[in-house]
Amino acid sequence: MNTPPDNPETEDEGPGNFIRDIVAGDIAAGRVGEKTRGIVTRFPPEPNGYLHLGHAKSIVLNFGIAADFNGRCHLRFDDTNPVKEEMEFIKAIEEDVRWLGFDWGEHLYFASDNFETLYQWAEHLIKNEKAYVDDLTADDIREYRGTLTEPGRPSPFRDRGVDENLDLFRRMRAGEFADGERVLRAKIDMAAGNINMRDPVLYRILHADHPRTGNAWSIYPTYDFAHGQSDAIEGITHSLCTLEFEDHRPLYDWLIENLPVPATPHQYEFARLNLTNTVLSKRRLTQLVTENHVQGWNDPRMPTISGLRRRGVPAAAIRDFCNRIGVTKAASTAETAYLDHCTRDILNAEAPRRLGVLDPLKVVIENYPEGESEELDAANHPGDETQGTRKVPFSREIYIERSDFMEEPPKKFFRLGPGREVRLRFAYFIICTDVIKDADGTVTELHCTYDPETRGGNAPDGRKVKGTIHWVSAPQALTAEVRLYEHLFNESEPGSGGTDFLDDINPDSLSVLKGCKLEPSLADLGLGDNVQFERQGYFCLDTDSSADAPVFNRTVGLRDSWAKTQKKD
């Protein structure tokens, strides 16, 4: 039951998009590659949370472009804010990128690797009168910055001399000042329409332990001062980021121009991914976790990579989804149905078929000898003979899905009902002869007879049945817990009604089914293996499973046109 090798290298080249066009144009024009001999991209997460589908889009783009143009892609942690970052996140992110199928080889970097260089470059700016130490408080800086429509005013400390700035900055590094007491600012233009150019902060004092540099530093560079410079140090040719950084590009370019950097990377922006009925911002995902609205970052309902993995979504499906949605600058929201489709697409081709009854109804085959059983051959995949067959036990007592029986079936229902005949998949035709109920009128058991001539599922006399249902032999059945998942949020865009996004949480996003009956071969299923429970959906073993108490997750259900026709009536 192995999942076939799943390697992005063997997949088709990624689809065209405006960024690929830019890269191709740069290569054709000989604008890249003098030093790097090819294009270099990077995926630059901040280790302050787990990766989600939005990151997957960036990962697939960055690693995909690098692969298609024979370049390389680095994994770089943007670890410039020690108060939010943790080693746990670094490890989880590495695992997730690897699981998605990408390999950064030797090219693992950290912005913190560059702290000393960055520091020297900051002094370089000071010496060139392009940066100054500001004593203003955070509140004052905000006030002096002006507003969206009014220009800012220069700080009273803006024209400090080089020596004083150098002295102060060195003492900031030495830890002589408290958090927030001073900052280093670039000296650009307090009247700029682009607020990022109004003397942006380059360094702040933070007496915090950094996951990698410990207490070596008491000042830390801001994103703006670290990112582009790290790109330059690594020889990144195309620095791809999301649209909200578009306003930062002038600053990105300003720093590259004014610093003795070894290369001139360029930044390009694309729209971030939004998905219906979920949230894709780290702030909100963090809140779901810390406030226990879900059971952790890898809760199968979460749109995190680890959540999707636990739920059973194959990495190939995530890659396929990212390639299909495309890359543009238009704000867009993909429907989760699209992801579901990609998931089914992969799983339909690969997942072995099994029989499992989620809501069991006992059936006694009255004309089947008591105490006996037999083994029937069942195809592992109807469209892929190479997956072979397996044996499934059959006996006098079996379970069928409660929803596959109706005492008073409507016209288009072609499953089991009193006096009706259906096929048990891979087994026999049965006819329902008796319906047993409890005092409340609830059906508790069905009595049926089977036709021994139909072994395997075909009648020698050529008679047909409309329905084929799944079943599990009772004595050999594996009892399991099965967890079904629905959207985490009821609203397609949580929080859009001006309300708290938490108000839109779907209280029924998780249903736990106990006492489900599965065919015995499922006892051998391994963690990470996907299977289809015929007629129901794709499932996988959950990490909560123990040897005697298996737990299954429904990754995604099968398309269900019967449910649709029912809804219409």
Place this chain on the structure above:
RNA sequence: UGGGGCGUAGCCAAGUGGUCUAAGGCACCGGCUUUUGAUGCCGGCAUUCGUAGGUUCGAAUCCUACCGCCCCAGCCA
């Protein structure tokens, strides 16, 4: 009222002056096949490209003006 972006079907998205009375995918709707009401297959689904003008023999593609949406005032990234 400043700066930066974006507007092609319910959703994603090709298209960059003529073969566009606009690809493809998702969703949806029909039909065929089917020992999964699954899969597969076939067909349908924008005379119209935010709106209004203009340029042109000819525009989704060029120009102008409007309208709408998103991002920016962290010592977050």
